Amino acid sequence: MATSSCPAFASAPRAAVIGAASRAIARRGAPPTGAKRRVASTVVPRASADAPPVPAVDIPHTNDEWEAVSPVDFAADVSAALAADKVVILGKRGALRSPGFVASLPESLRTVWLEAVAAVQAGDNGGKRSIMVPWEGHGGSLKDVVVGVLPTAVSRHNCPAAAHAVDAILAGVHPPAHGRTLGVITALASTSDAVPIAVAVARHFPTYTAKSVRGGGRGGVERGRVALRGAVLVAQTNTLSRDLDEETSARVVAVARAVRLASRVVDTPPAAMDPDALVGEAAAVAAELAGPTFGLDVAFDALRYDALKAIGFGGLVAVGDAAARDGREPALVHVKYRPHGAAEEGRSVRKIALVGKGITYDTGGLQIKGKSGMPGMKTDMGGAAAALGAFKALCQLRPHHVELHLVLCIAENAVGPGAFRPDDVVAPLSGRTVEVNNTDAEGRLVLADGVAYASGTLGCDDVIDVATLTGAQMIATGKNFAGVVSDDEAMERACVVAGRASGDLAHPLPYAPEFFTKEFRSKIADMKNSVKDRSNAQTSCAGQFIANHLDRGWNRADPDGSGEETEGRIRRRGLHVDMAGPATNKDGRGTGYGVALLVHLISGELYAEGK
Ligand SMILES: [Zn+2]
Secondary structure, three states, rough: OOHHHHHHHHHHHHHHHHHHHHHHHHHOOOOOOOHHHHOOOOOOOOOOOOOOOOOOEOOOOHHHHHHHHHOEEOOOHHHHHHHOOOOEEEEEEEHHHHHHHHHHOOHHHHHHHHHHHOOOOOOOOOEEEEEEEEEEOOOOEEEEEEEEOOOOOOOOOOOOOOOOHHHHHHOOOOOOOOEEEEEEEEEEOHHHHHHHHHHHHHHOOOOOOOOOOOOOOOOOOOOOOEEOOOOEEEEEOOOOEEEEEEHHHHHHHHHHEEEEEEEEHHHOOOOOOHHHHHHHHHHHHHHHHOOOOOOOOOEEEOOOOHHHHHHHHHHHHHHHHHHOOOOOOEEEEEEEEEOOOOOOOOOOOOEEEEEEEEEEEEEOOOOOOOOOOOOHHHHHHHHHHHHHHHHHHHOOOOOOOOEEEEEEEEEEEEOOOOOOOOOEEOOOOOOEEEEEEHHHHHHHHHHHHHHHHHHOOOOOOEEEEEOOOHHHHHHHHHOEEEEEOOHHHHHHHHHHHHHHHHHEEEEEOOOHHHHHHHHHOOOOOOHHHHHHHOOOHHHHHHHHHOOOOOOOOOOOOOOOOOOOOOOOOOEEEEEEEOOOOOEOOOOOOOOOOOOHHHHHHOOOOOOOOOO
């Protein structure tokens, strides 16, 4: 009935407006965050309700467009960051108190600085204090300065930079509103702290957002548009207040941007970041690296459903089948980087494969996850995102000692009439058959194809796979450390060292195939895909399953099985990184974990010239 429904409709928008207004009033009346701990007392009025509306932009498509929505930029020197509307200054107490650093601060801040730093109590997660400081050229008003003190000492398995505490210090520091800027100044005790601290800051302000903005009239929103945010300007300086050297600066920027790329890919909802979109992200990275800006020798290739089936990528085809029938086909992406001049000069370079698990959504398949187990499964492509980000950052640093192969195993593990079943037997590219006993152990099936391709078809010397693979990883090494399994002690050690240096922590798990092979025993196939005994080092077992599909001749002194060892043949190595825990933070947001770890590992001591 039209007459009775009219008042109901009429009252709805009014109620909404009243609600919004009372929320706005409550916001204005509430004391600013951290007011209790302020050293100086004056409270500066925040932006009022009659501030201009936040501008919106069309939902971004490219990475550059995304970065423009909520920019995190790296300033060349401290003065630009100090000029921001709000400033966070963080570092270890010694660095913050060092005369060189203090001298770089403006006069009004310098007079209260040492007292403010001394007043901060720093526990295991550091500490902070907010002070209001009179500021020249700030319209005569006070400036909000957050002083963050990182813990001086950390345990031996942690990153010495204490990068873990950056997030706690920045907790409650939100990305600035459009038109405003936040300056983050990091006082470094050592240049080696630059990357882990920058990465921690970069991941605190993730790129992806679907927040709508008010506009288009009363209480309306602008469809298909997202709100623009202000800029975060990061400046890093050492205790002598010197700028970072050029090489470190370039590495910081490349890694931090790649971390934000990886976290955005993970955060994007599954309908938007489907297999096609993930292939598109990799294609865009390859095009950028090969394009005029970088001019690198980078080649992109993607195999889709028909090709995968014809060549024999049984894992990708099985896992991706249900979604493929809905038009979302699985893919194997291969991007190759060759250092300039290596072929011409006859230089031999080590061939490294980064193989990433890219399950764009994991329902668990027919053995479906529950209503609380499934939410968050858009993040099941964290490994592919990390490998993609690391590949991009590494290429930008133009390594001349390695040939890099990015291999992304992309599929959506969906439920549908075409879904693969428990009891099916699938044959990954290795040719070794797998009896499926768990459709939710799908990551290892697609990675089996990936490592077989990297070791066999591509003939890579080192195969590194990265994946959000097992819940058991969190039981074994927790939320902060990835669990890593390697057949090579030097590689395992290098990975742990790279973790400590980069802040992307990693801890070794047992490598002992003789204890784990039996877990996958099958009566009808070469192996099953899920373990029999769930309390026998599940994460090591999962790594072992993947290693079972490395090319048979790989890692052997006589690859053709002739019994004659090939002269001068280098030992090949495998590394499995299970990053189920650290891939997301407590809010479920992608952390971009793995980018910094892989960049450090591959540009580190393990691959130093002549090794
Ligand atoms: Zn799964």
